[in-house]
Amino acid sequence: MTAPSTAPAAGRGGRWIQQWDPEDETFWNETGEKIARRNLLFSVFSEHIGFSIWTMWSVLVLFMGPKYGLTPADKFMLTSMVTLVGAVVRVPYTFAVAVFGGRNWTIISASLLLIPTIAAFVVMKPGTSFSTFLIVGLLAGIGGGNFASSMTNINAFFPLRKKGWALGLNAGGGNIGVPVIQLVALAIIGASGGPRVLLGIYIPLIVVAAVLAALYMDNLASVKNDTGAAKDAAKDAHTWIMSFLYIGTFGSFIGYSFAFGQVLQNQFGRTPLQAAYVTFIGPLLGSLIRPVGGWLADRYGGSKITLWNFVAMGAATAVLVFASMQKSLPLFTAAFVVLFVLSGLGNGSTYKMIPGIFQAKAVAKGLEGEEAAAYGRRLSGASMGLIGAVGALGGVGINLAFRQSFLSYGSGTGAFVAFLAFYAAAFVVTWAVYLRRPAAQPRANASTSEAKQQLSYAEV
Template identity: 85%
Template sequence: MTAPSGRWIEQWDPEDETFWNRTGERIARRNLLFSVLSEHIGFSIWTMWSVLVLFMGPEYGLTPADKFLLTSMVTLVGAVVRIPYTFAVAVFGGRNWTVISAALLLVPTVAAFAVMEPGTSFSTFLLVGLLAGIGGGNFASSMTNINAFFPLRKKGWALGLNAGGGNIGVPVIQLVALAIIGASGGPRVLLGLYIPLIVAAAVLAALYMDNLASVRNDTGAARDAARDAHTWIMSFLYIGTFGSFIGYSFAFGQVLQNQFDRTPLEAAYVTFVGPLLGSLIRPVGGRLADRHGGARITLWNFVAMGVATAVLIVASMRQSLALFTVAFVVLFVLTGLGNGSTYKMIPGIFQAKAHALGLRDEAADAYGRRLSGAAMGLIGAVGALGGVGINLAFRQSFLSYGSGTGAFVAFLACYAVCLAVTWAVYLRRPAVRADGAGPAPAEKPQLSYADV
């Protein structure tokens, strides 16, 4: 039985099928719905500066390098705040923190509304842009919260839906911007539309979501996950996938404007396509990983990302807008596939480690859930830092060469390293031991991560 007390549920056992079928599933789905809404708007606010810079013409006095630096810093804040947001659910409660984190989105939105006009200094835009980074933290707290509501057999679907619903906030705000630009509206119209949506998300979370008393902040799990080499290896691979997704989401429109002389409207017509397809295909990456193994899908996905990036280099050098746009959209799709396959690997890796330690059945499941849950927060935060690198690389490339070609060469090298790491750690034979100390002894069964 559950005993709500001030929107707190004192007893929650989703693994009990009788409880789940009687009341648990209905409550969990309701919380998932309003969690997705809040996270979706959080992603939109986090990435709103990728749209606002398209409105900022010569009268704003900002160079392309200034704009790339601005979006880099927004991405940086969004990555850093994911760490405290991961643990805020246990401190405040899932429903309470969703209300707080949604309401906090008013701060960067109202601030941007106030300063968005020619004559505002770059330092002011930078300061206000930094505030928008808090929208990136909503993903971490939302995933942590929803993870606690669903049984193990349902987590993949629930977390995939939660993540996809949030990621789609990127193309949605770009589509809204396209409509506003097409109607000759300004950036304040866009910001004004989101202010009531933020209020609605906070109010709905307060009315319809719940806190789980059973959720507690296990700092020991975070410490143990941080000490495990696989947490940092997967963080690096997630830089290559999600870091690319969020970095390109910020940079695509600016590259089209600065390298191909697209107008804001012309850029907005295509910038939303890549993030939209990349968001929608994320669950497909997870499904393919379920069927063929996350490490295998991740490996071949990095191969494909390298090929797409090589095509982008050719298109950039030849100034072929059509080829460049198609290759960039394909690269977005591949980042989405990689997001799904890499996140699928995380629980599989720690489950394999549990078996290597001699744990079985419920003990192995508990070990895997404990460490993978903590690792996901750290991996999500570090992975988002890739978006900072993407925008800084574009900034330097345009400063040095006047185009994004140099940046794409650097990205190609990065994907090659990601591919090599995936093969060496998770697919090479003999497989490494769970503690990462080297090949498993011949007399013991070798631990393989190929199917994680």
């Protein structure tokens, strides 16, 4: 196996690797793993900063007391719209890796984070209109796009047997940007600092992320100019089925990350400092456990872990409904943290399912070896951006559900009941599509390969 070349292709600047075959164990052990891990490390850092900027408004609203003139409904609307933009931009960010190259787009996407951060630094003061806050908040949504491009890029670097771990680590390292910015905010609030201090800390970090990506990351030529993969992925039913499941896992994680502090303030009367003492715990544990979810999926099958994870999420939500009705803050907080942990676990297992599903489809088509692996990498990488985008829309739904629940009932109980119903539906879909065994006797018009393909999904 020829070692990959990092020399620029003709007419292209930057670091380009022309040959990449991670499924070849000799290549992987001698050359590939070291390069893949280096790209993973700096991808994680850039995505981490992106998540922090995306979710900074979950923290900034805690600073915005009565003198800012915003109602609880205004704040939920603000965080909903930030989440919405973060979901929508994941689609073009997925295409961007094929257009510009993974390294090049990481540099660009990291640099773009300066726009919402500097804009927020300028307008964050009492007397600014709600519409201005909303516009600036929408700019922060671009930080949510970094996840999609990062996952698409890293998916191409690792062999199928390592994808659960690698994608879980990449996503978990990014997700942990949520509790980190909340912890930094806690320290600033505790020191009687203002929101501009928080924003001032992140501006130089953004520059560092862009510079490190430029110095240490690589582009894969095999991913370049394959925008057609996204169209093929969009036509595949499994892309949309997995999007639905990812609404339940990542949608929960990001939605609760934005809403947790506000729920504590509005339903339990916590002060900003009291809320900040608690809000980081759930996202922190949910982020740390995401690679564990990927590892468990590598070992036992992503569909099995995802199925039982939805059962546990439903149980935790039922406890939240009870705690909300009983106004029990300790039980409510504990159940919410457990739900965060489960959402992180499910994030890892659902994302591991994606490459497994497309690899199974490749085998069902009669493809073998590198041809099957290339087919799986191509479609799974493209589908990840679409799945990530739709999944993030779950965060929008969660914040809008809380907004309506507080407007209608004065508490979040109604929203939790709706979430419980969704987790039940996700359980049914996971079982019916990926774990239900076919009939013992296949239909006369069903091919043997189709039956084998359905059976194989239990292992994805």
